[in-house]
Amino acid sequence: MHLKYKPAYTHAIICLFLILFCVVQSKAQSTTDSTAAADSALLKQIEAQMQTDTTQQPAAQPRSSLSFNPDIGVIGDFQGLYISKGSRNFDMYLNEAEISLQATVDPYARADFFLSFSRDPATNKYSATVEEGYLTTLSLPAKLQLKAGKFREAVGRINPTHPHALPFIDLPNAYVNLFGEEGLNDEGVSLSWLLPNKAFYQELVAQITSGFSESPAFARSQGNHLIYLGHLKNFFTLSDNATLELGLTGISGPNDSARTTSIAAGDLTYKYKPVQMNTYHSLTWQSEFYYSHNNQTENNAVNAIGLYSFLQYQLAKRTFLTGRYDYGEKPYYNFIKEQAYSLTFGWYATEFSKIEVEAKTTDDNISSRFYQAWFRWIFVIGAHGAHQY
């Protein structure tokens, strides 16, 4: 019996081995096949690349300045001020020295830093602050872009612009009443979405910030009350030479009464710049309107409005004239109403330096009219990125 079963048992083992062998062989074969296929594809790719590489081209010349250092620029802002009231009514000062450091971080993001050195008028001491320092993504899907860090927030046209790039030296009264001389510039995150609108440019921005950089309208809350901002930018190309931008902004955040201040803002900008002679002639009409609602106590809220409107005309290649009208109600004392008119003459020597002179008259309903005049000299060394259009 034992011997009888032995061959069958052996056959079974041999069969099993054969089956296993076949399976392994076929596996090995298929692996070899797939490896061979991959090798062949790789070979083809290499051949194709070599073919491309062997095309006749003059040798590329070595490029200078190859380094991973960021683009570095320094902007000087020297100013003089006269005011028709007070005992010391003239001053000269280096308003700001701004250092910009800008570069791409990796394939996914870029980083921008703007470090500001300026003198505190109260202590007469210079101090350094991070004016802006943020990371911007380059590779989010669905036309999204995320920004994180400290940045000038997306309120209309003036707030995102560095003051040295504005066509006047002072800031509009209504803007300063709400956001202060430094603007709404805070720490947090910003998500922007390019709307899939092929007819005109539309961008929706949502920002959440901590309220760390306090402005007159908002204060850092003791709890987790953050500042929320939404901005819709609409940009229309009217012709090759003319464009129109309409922006709508809503902001809500804690105020210094530990309650909520809400602001609605709108901006409208018309630009005429003949494409062919765009370095010689241009005209810009820009206006912003602000409405603020400040909850002071449970039963008391103060509403205030403010606006500015300016017209800038480029007289010649290097000369610009800007007239501006300001109206502003103080956000917490809306019975104080300010009106101001200003005129600024600018001489732009090159892309890297400009001299401006501004005269302004301000009138409010509680004190007498007063006059101010400024001059400033802006100068840039090193690299400096382009400003928003």
Add this chain to the structure above:
Amino acid sequence: MNFMKRISIVALFAFIFFHANAKTIKVVTTLTDLKSITELIGGDKVSVTSIATGYQNPHFVDPKPSYIISLSNADMYVTIGLDLEAGWSPQLLASSRNTKIQKGSAGYVDASEGIGLFQVPTAANRAEGDIHIFGNPHYWLDPLNGKVIARNIANGLERVDPSNKATYEANLQTFYKNIDDKMKEWQAKMAPFKGTKIIAYHNEWVYFEKRFGLQIVDFMEPKPGIPPTPSQLVKVINEIKSNNIKVIISSPYFSTSSSDVVSKQTGVKALTMATSTGAFPSVKNYFDVFDYDINQLTAALK
């Protein structure tokens, strides 16, 4: 009826299938010359838009947000490079949210790769005006550099659309041949004027000057980017008189007022040349730029 229905359905599917396969490569170029060359290489496989027009100063294009719409959907971006577009191109690219066309991506084409450059400075000093640290970037004004540009564009198209490589290579060879044929004609026309001294408004003609044997002795701008000053105009007037110069060449985007003053004083002809495709209505492609300029120059220098 049933048969017709089936035919209709098959036709509909065939239409959808072929339509889906007929996807064109969307290319955005900074200048119109790059657009023209891309169209010649890409043929019906590409749809191309240019940010700048042919009659505006390529250094000072306003980075309008509207350009971001086409950039956000582009498969390829072609730039002159060498910092020509430094004031506007990086900002637009960063705002495009399109990884396909960022520097270093397959869809980013720097047309200057492999160009033999003139006027590469030994030191970067803005006291010399608007100088370009990588060299003079107006290299497309030499038709032979057009061939290098075309090679770079073909390489880019083959990276983003390898399936049509044969078409791009064939079109590239045609482009090379057409440039070589036209070069013979252009050089024959310019031959009698070899060594002729001329004045230029801005330092953007060095590649044209060297290729066609002209000699630019001075510029209306005292330094690149600085508008003409009275002392510079006096200097230019004296140079025109002492060298018997017949022509000042300028571009559509510069004021003619200073050239007119010099022209009145000396009788010199002030020519507004085409610096790019589309500079004038008759300059419809890259070849027309040289036809237009050479015809103007030879007529003025006779």
